[in-house]
Amino acid sequence: MEKVLKASHFNKYFTEPDRFQVLKDVSFEVNKGEFLAIVGKSGCGKSTLLYLLSTMDTDYEGTLEINGQTLTGRSQDYLSKFRNEHLGFVFQFHFLLPEFTTLQNVMLPALKLGKYSEKEVEHRAYEKLKMIGMAEHARKLSSKLSGGQQQRVAIARALINDPTIVMGDEPTGNLDRTNTRIVFDIFREIARENHQTIIAVTHDPDFAAGSDRVIEMSDGMIISSHEN
Amino acid sequence: MNLRITTQIARTHLMAKKRQTLVAMLGVTFGIAMFITMISFMQGVNQFLEDSALDASPHVRIYNEVNTQRPALIDQLNRSDSAFNVIYHQKPKEQLSRLKNGLLIARRIEQEPGVLGVSPQLSTQVFYNNGPIQISGTVAGVDIDRENRLYNLKSRLKSGTINALRSNPNGLIMGSVLARKLNVRAGDKVSVTTPTGGTMILRVVGTFSFGIGTVDNTKSYANLSTVQEILQKDASYVTDIHIKMFDPLLAIPLGKKLRAVYGYYTEDWATANSAILAGEKIRNVMTFVVSMTLLVVAGFGIYNIMNMNVINKIKDIAILKATGFEGKDIVLIFLLQAIFIGLLGGLMGLLIGFLLSYMLSITPFNAGDFLSIKTFPVIFDPKYYVMGILFGLITTVLAGYFPSRKASKVDPVSILRG
Numbered sequence: 310m311e312k313v314l315k316a317s318h319f320n321k322y323f324t325e326p327d328r329f330q331v332l333k334d335v336s337f338e339v340n341k342g343e344f345l346a347i348v349g350k351s352g353c354g355k356s357t358l359l360y361l362l363s364t365m366d367t368d369y370e371g372t373l374e375i376n377g378q379t380l381t382g383r384s385q386d387y388l389s390k391f392r393n394e395h396l397g398f399v400f401q402f403h404f405l406l407p408e409f410t411t412l413q414n415v416m417l418p419a420l421k422l423g424k425y426s427e428k429e430v431e432h433r434a435y436e437k438l439k440m441i442g443m444a445e446h447a448r449k450l451s452s453k454l455s456g457g458q459q460q461r462v463a464i465a466r467a468l469i470n471d472p473t474i475v476m477g478d479e480p481t482g483n484l485d486r487t488n489t490r491i492v493f494d495i496f497r498e499i500a501r502e503n504h505q506t507i508i509a510v511t512h513d514p515d516f517a518a519g520s521d522r523v524i525e526m527s528d529g530m531i532i533s534s535h536e537n
Numbered sequence: 538m539n540l541r542i543t544t545q546i547a548r549t550h551l552m553a554k555k556r557q558t559l560v561a562m563l564g565v566t567f568g569i570a571m572f573i574t575m576i577s578f579m580q581g582v583n584q585f586l587e588d589s590a591l592d593a594s595p596h597v598r599i600y601n602e603v604n605t606q607r608p609a610l611i612d613q614l615n616r617s618d619s620a621f622n623v624i625y626h627q628k629p630k631e632q633l634s635r636l637k638n639g640l641l642i643a644r645r646i647e648q649e650p651g652v653l654g655v656s657p658q659l660s661t662q663v664f665y666n667n668g669p670i671q672i673s674g675t676v677a678g679v680d681i682d683r684e685n686r687l688y689n690l691k692s693r694l695k696s697g698t699i700n701a702l703r704s705n706p707n708g709l710i711m712g713s714v715l716a717r718k719l720n721v722r723a724g725d726k727v728s729v730t731t732p733t734g735g736t737m738i739l740r741v742v743g744t745f746s747f748g749i750g751t752v753d754n755t756k757s758y759a760n761l762s763t764v765q766e767i768l769q770k771d772a773s774y775v776t777d778i779h780i781k782m783f784d785p786l787l788a789i790p791l792g793k794k795l796r797a798v799y800g801y802y803t804e805d806w807a808t809a810n811s812a813i814l815a816g817e818k819i820r821n822v823m824t825f826v827v828s829m830t831l832l833v834v835a836g837f838g839i840y841n842i843m844n845m846n847v848i849n850k851i852k853d854i855a856i857l858k859a860t861g862f863e864g865k866d867i868v869l870i871f872l873l874q875a876i877f878i879g880l881l882g883g884l885m886g887l888l889i890g891f892l893l894s895y896m897l898s899i900t901p902f903n904a905g906d907f908l909s910i911k912t913f914p915v916i917f918d919p920k921y922y923v924m925g926i927l928f929g930l931i932t933t934v935l936a937g938y939f940p941s942r943k944a945s946k947v948d949p950v951s952i953l954r955g
Contacts (some may be wrong), residue, residue, distance in 0.1 A: 356954065360950045360954070363859075365858075365859060365948075365949050365950045365953075366948075366950045385863070385864060386863045386864065386865070389858065389861050389862060389863040389864075390861065390863070392859070392860070392861045393860065393861020393862075394861070398859055398860065400859075400953055404852070404855075404856050404859075404953065405856075406853050406856060406857075407553075407853075408549050408550060408552075408553035408554075409549055413545075413549070417542070417546075417857075417860065418860040418861055420541075420542040420545075421539075421542055421860070421861050421862055421866070422861070423539070466860065470861075478953075
């Protein structure tokens with residue numbers, strides 16, 4: 310199986326208010342097309358781990374390799390470009406840009422990437438919105454959407470550049486049952502159909518149960534890893 | 538491509554918060570409008586004061602200084618180191634203040650390059666008598682056409698004409714304040730008495746006003762030959778030669794040269810008006826300080842607004858960074874907004890500044906006899922408008938750059954984790 314992400318010997322400390330080790334020698338690998346769920350109690354370090362994997366947090370010990378590229382020690386601008394092309398994010402609180410329409414929100418990362426013309430980007434964004442069932446809201450301001458709708462739009466945005474890995478920080482944490490179902494199905498589908506890798510931090514046992522593999526964390530360490 | 542997407546984001550930000558954008562723009566607008574108004578008005582006043590003083594004085598004046606001090610004859614003849622001479626109350630020698638060959642000198646100076654005009658004249662102290670009233674003043678005997686060329690007398694006449702003086706050998710064009718004090722107007726007669734005792738009755742054919750108290754209060758113009766006649770001098774007797782140049786700055790070297798060539802005293806405008814020029818320097822510094830203060834205050838206002846704008850958008854910045862936008866994209870987004878605000882606000886400021894200074898320039902203002910103005914003096918100089926818009930742009934760009942640079946370094950994790 311092709312390895313798409315390799316994290317080795319992650320150590321991370323918080324220095325505020327006291328020095329405190331959040332992650333203790335965490336190492337693991339993720340396969341291409343795998344749907345991975347990271348679970349654990351609050352404060353066990355799972356979100357912290359996800360932000361390290363996302364390349365947004367660069368203050369850690371250890372090495373991170375994605376798609377065969379070592380990302381530890383790279384410049385912020387390099388990491389920005391890398392995120393833009395290879396990573397997609399879904400946050401717990403949807404985090405769309407409120408002044409922009411749904412469609413524009415989805416298009417922005419692709420316009421930044423500049424791989425396709427604006428026309429094509431718009432077309433692709435429509436496709437993504439259709440896939441998540443939000444095409445009819447394309448012209449609405451994103452601040453006018455409901456929470457579940459915004460979360461789906463955030464997923465479309467995460468997918469627009471066909472990233473290798475989609476990361477979610479409790480992507481269903483704020484959603485009701487129906488919306489959780491929808492989001493989960495979308496994740497499931499892109500992992501299976503497009504062979505994109507999903508790494509999601511979650512509290513939801515049902516969500517974890519539906520994934521390919523579950524990593525359980527406690528006190529900054531991986532205590533178990535089992536495939537479903 | 539980067540520019541395109543950042544422009545689009547910047548535009549959306551500006552359009553989404555129209556009121557905030559407008560307030561930011563008004564901050565720039567008022568700062569620049571006040572700057573334009575202030576500087577146009579203050580420079581207008583400066584220019585007016587300078588012009589009214591300098592217009593009425595020649596660029597170079599050649600005259601013969603009458604000096605009562607002369608070495609005693611005995612000192613010249615009987616000079617020794619071991620003894621000294623004591624002379625009490627030496628009488629001054631009779632000395633004429635005439636310029637020898639003055640008319641010829643004037644004609645030759647006219648040939649010099651850069652000379653606008655030369656007016657040889659005969660100037661003397663006089664008493665003006667109108668009935669029992671006696672007022673002291675001066676009278677200048679001139680060739681009125683040459684004098685007109687130098688000082689543009691035509692435009693300064695309050696009544697009468699220049700031609701009236703030419704056609705009337707005993708005519709007199711009198712300073713307007715002096716005429717009022719004597720209670721005469723064009724057509725009336727006054728008698729003029731010189732220090733040497735000569736008296737003549739002259740007819741006032743016009744009045745003029747330079748807008749300078751010391752001139753309008755005391756001076757009159759008469760024909761050169763008339764004054765020569767009162768003083769009982771010959772037709773080549775002149776005491777002063779006034780010179781105007783095309784470029785006033787060339788007057789200073791010319792004055793030095795003329796002194797060397799003809800041996801008479803020369804005085805250039807800068808020396809003659811050093812008090813006015815010093816005053817002007819001080820006023821220029823004041824103008825500069827006031828304008829700078831205005832601009833700096835406006836600049837801080839703009840900085841404040843831009844800073845708030847960036848802080849309000851900090852979450853959006855984190856999202857943009859998370860989805861792959863680089864620090865320089867973020868800076869560009871806010872810089873573009875700043876440029877838009879600075880440019881539009883600045884242009885509005887120029888317009889309002891122009892309207893304000895225009896209104897000021899048509900506001901009636903009565904300065905009495907001393908200044909010949911009816912409205913406030915205002916200068917409309919494109920230079921100030923260019924300065925204004927440049928300043929508006931530079932401050933807003935700086936005011937937009939610093940907060941956005943800070944924002945571009947923000948750690949998205951700390952914002953997104955909440």
